[in-house]
Amino acid sequence: MSSILLFDSGVGGLSILEHVREAFPQWPVHYLADNARFPYGELEEENLIHGCVHLITTLVRELTPAMVVVACNTASTLALPALRSALPIPVIGVVPAIKPAAALSHTGTIALLATPGTVRRSYTDGLIQDFAPHCRVIRLGSSDLVRMAEEKLSGKAVDTSQLHKVLAPLLAEAELDAVVLGCTHFPLLRDEIGQVLGPKVRLVDSGSAIARRVGTLVNESRVLPGKQQGGYYCTGQVPSAALAGYLEGCGLVFSTRIAAS
Template structure:
């Protein structure tokens, strides 16, 4: 395999980013890393996330020699991106909560940010809101439950619409939440269940995420790059558990037909 693009997430969420990258760079070999041994990140402390992500990406860089790394995880990016860039001599693309495009979309000037607990409390989110949505009401809700639900859906276990409605209620039932018309999906797991969220919503909402922007940025940084042979897709997991077989069909749908363990 020639130097691949390495896509890193705590679980299956980064698959929502893989699609736009594949569309723009169809011949690029992909190594998709799911940190199943550290999942979930959203309930961990900042120190735990930063330490783990830096250590893992150091090992993965030594093993796979990637041409570029995509941290396809809002939690890992908002906490560890600067540390990773300082430690590695590889271009690193992070994942930014899509507050800017949400502000450009909202007509009600009221935005919801739906992410993990760790993401929504980050000062970085405050800066994005101040820089790009200063004239908007910006409400936030962190949900570890929705991350687990997305993981279950990818393993073939549909989740009840009432559970999705309960997650949305944590955002929409806040004071001012009745004004929200646009919701930022600030966790890469959440676009995987966008249709379920829309079906459970008490009113029409526009859901916005950053996957297309990541695809564009990755393609820009790798403009002119050439790869030998056919595109390949390899999934790398950091633990072995009893649900790997349930996950294989979903990985294969995204072109990840080979499986490794770190």
Template sequence: MFDSGVGGLTIWQHIRALAPDLECHYLFDNALFPYGELPQPILNQRVLSLLLKLLETVAADAIVIACNTASTSVLNDIRLHVDIPVIGVVPAIKPAAALSQTKHIALLATPATVTRQYTDQLAADFAPDCRITRLGVSELVHLAEHYLLTGRLDEQTLAQLLKPISEQPDIDTVVLGCTHFPLVASPIASVLTSVRLVDSGYAVAQQVMRKLARSADEPLFERVEGVYYATKTLPNEEDFNQAVATFGLKKGRVLNLPL
């Protein structure tokens, strides 16, 4: 599994719930975190290089790009270089459009994701009858990471960031289009009290099961502990280890790759 930060853990927890015996190698690029404002060519080369480096030592059965920003940019490149399934995460615009009664939905994501051509195509294919308010907020990614590690959140800042959505009362469904955002789903719901929040976590987990030919009828075995890899030394390693231990991960090593 790959993400720029800890957001991909929201995908991993869904996968782990379906198949607790799967072993997870979780790579996050904290050296270049966050990805939301990186130029697309730099992002593509970076993700591809990191994954190929990790695959030199990890015999993976599948790759999950647990990052909307990266998935909407780099999926095709990676699939050309590896011979195992590569599963991406894209904004849940299709289910949001189906659920919306007012036909006005919001996409809450990173600046890169809201402007991607891939996102435009999702909207055209699955929400042609909907008005979509797009809100790209990199700061919310940082807030989510801080919230995971400390349990603390600046509620005033959160409310300010969400104002473009909260000030439009006919929005009834919000797509959490960054894997970090389900980490703060409860605080978001406390601000956007009259909307439904939708994300891709469970759908991605189901796709992983399909690609690995895992059946829901198979017996579940004991949970297996996974390993996380960073791209630079963590300044708050002890706190981080405690936080990710709840997701069944322990420290691996730092992957050094020139920026």
């Protein structure tokens, strides 16, 4: 019997957890947050890869999950090869949902809203070339939205004026009708982003696609779910009272703070 381990730089991966738990409520899901090195979009690549591999492999040895979900676009674009070499279990990554956004768009103008690192990587260039060659793709990188999502789950009100300022380049695009939430933190601000951009703009993320991939691997592995409750593990700052309450609602109990590499 086993479990699923989700990993992110902070709480953004909780947006993926929601989809996974909805699809597989019988499976224990553990969560590892690398708060000490947040935000990943501003880390040097070598530092990011080394830290991810160290943290995830250490916790995998302790928890022996059936699979790992790297619920972070930045880490997925950089660390997956090293993680898959280091682990004997499946590792699922997250990629920006450019393909479904391009398919949904009627105007041919879509946007990628992600971290600064994700919007400028060659990996993203390839996704656009492969899945949205017929679209005009506006790229908007923001670390401010990552921090706003973290603060929201810690009980702080979202600053609407700051959100308007961050999204101003998209508000100027009259033909825009689909926005890719290319960071797992951003669906945590879906309601607020939707209110700013308006009802004609579709917001697209990768949560349901990741849940489907988890389902495929669960069926292939034939491993049975365990009975334990999901745990929340973190480096750096431990959860505030507000965040601890949110985590409990997600089926996660704070387990331990672990040392960052």
